[in-house]
Amino acid sequence: MIILLFVALACLLLVGAPVAVALAGSSLVYLLVSGKIPDIILIQRMVGGVDSFPLLAVPFFILAGNLMNVCGVTERIFRFANSIVGWTRGGLGHVNVGASVIFAGMSGAAIADAGGLGAVEIKAMRDQGYDVDFAVGITGASSTVGPIIPPSLPLVVYGVVASASIGQLFIAGIVPGLLIAAMLMLMVAVISHRRGYPIGERFSVARLLSSFMHASLSLMIPVIIVGGIVLGIFTPTESAIAAVAYVLVLATLVYRSAGWRQIMAVFRETIEMTSVVLLIVAASSIFAWILTREGVPTAFAGAVMAVADNPIVILLLINLILLVVGCFMETVAAITILTPVLLPLAVQAGVDPVQFGIIMVLNLMIGLLTPPVGLVLFILARVADISFPRAVKATLPFIAALLVSLLLITFIPALTLWLPSLI
Known part of the structure; x- marks a missing residue:
């Protein structure tokens, strides 16, 4: 029956069915052929999969990220990051990473980072004479920081599935996210030195203060999200709502950079993205339930x-x-x-569920930079107007830095667990 389940899934994916349809369709085939389980279970399990309070954070974090991309927050963040690290050799590469770290504390999605901030970064690097391949490579790699540093949509989903504290997962991602940024900056420094990339404008305290004042209200967004969770003012879900309210005030009353037509377009885009994400969660929940019912996690752990x-x-x-x-x-x-399948095995190997959440998300973020799916690379290839294979090749040196970070996070638990243990 398990073979039938996976064959049905593979067939549906090969004929081009959306992921959610393929997961739900293969589960329905299993239920109908087995004849032992009422088919109404399909609907009940799918509804139960999304009937979760923490999942309410998903649409609000998506909305906050989309709003920031239309109200000028990304440009202000880029200018601020440029004033901090733009004076070094290959400065815009470092700015690229630094801006992604700051933006990561607001959006929680690699795609939002690549699509919004990435367009600003690639244009600026092109204008300064950087190779477009280098710009695409570092932009794609730095966008993976988004779902590691809080807030994080993938960590919300993992927390729901694994019954882990989303607040602890958010705090646990801070140090690994900074580690990844440091590894990427090291790679930028090496490549910039070899290729002789230009040195940016000299460091200026006046320019730093000016850019900080220009971006100060935008920089309050991660303070609201992370600070509110750490201080116990609100839950991760409520922090997402607070972030949306704050960004709406910035966009409409303070910056006045987005009209109601633009905001309504953002709402429509958010509804579409949320529908896709939650439909996948619902379909995945019945698929995962079948795997658990058939004892696949236990059998897999025993085999390994x-x-x-x-x-x-x-x-x-x-x-x-x-x-x-x-x-x-x-x-x-x-x-x-995969969480119900791999988490028990990881726990047997001595890995804390919170640490495993960071490990899983980072692995899957690296997957966004690799073919055949490589969704982030598809976005950046379109933004930079280059071919997808060229974008893949451009990212390879930075994937090496991400893999080294992954090994450090996997085998040094303190990188993930130290900060949550203090709070």
Whole structure:
């Protein structure tokens, strides 16, 4: 029956069915052929999969990210980051990473980072004489920081599926996110030195203060989100609502950079994106329930433990599985399906569920930079007007830096668990 389930899923995907339809359709085939489970279970499990208070954060974080892309926040962040690190050799590469770290504290989605901030970054780097391949590569790699540093849509979904604290997951992502940024900046420094990229404008305290004042209200967004959660003022879901309210005030009353037509267009886009995400979550939940009912997690854990009982080998195998899956499967679907399968195995290997959440999300974010799916690269290839294979090649050096970060986060638990233990 499990073979039938996966064959049906593969067939639906091969004929071009959307991921949600493929997951729900293959689950329905399983239910009909088994004959032991009422088909109404399909609907009940799908509804139950999205009937969760923490998932309310998903549409609001998506809305906040979309609003920031139309109200001028991204440009202000870029200018501020440029005043901090733009004076070094290859400065705009460092600015690219720094701006992504700041934007990561607002949007929580790699696609929002690539599509909004990425367009500003690539244009600025082109104008300064940087190779377009270098600009696309570092922009794609830095966008993966978005779902690691809080807030994070994938971590919200993981927290719901794994019954883990979303607040702890958010705090746990801060140090790994900064580590990834440092590794990418190191790679930028090496490449810039070899290629002789220009040195930016000299550091100026006056310019730093000016850009800070220009971006100060925008920089309050991550303070509201993270500070509110840490201080216990509101839950992660409520922090998303607070972020949307604040950005709306900025867009309409303070910056006055977005009219009601633009805001309504953002609302429509958010509804479409939210519908897709939650439909995938709903379809994935019934698929994951079938796997659990058939004992796949237990059987998989037993098979892996029979092959290798060394925790290091097990963690390497888990990372390899997630990297391969990330190349083919949409992030939310992969989290919903694989968490019940891989989390018990990771726990047996001594990994905390909070640490495993960061490991899983980073693996799947790297998948956004690899073919055949590579959604972030498709977006950046369109923004930079280059071919998809060229975008893939441009990202390879930075994927190496991401893989080193992944290994450090996997085998040094303190990088993930130290900060949550203090709060």
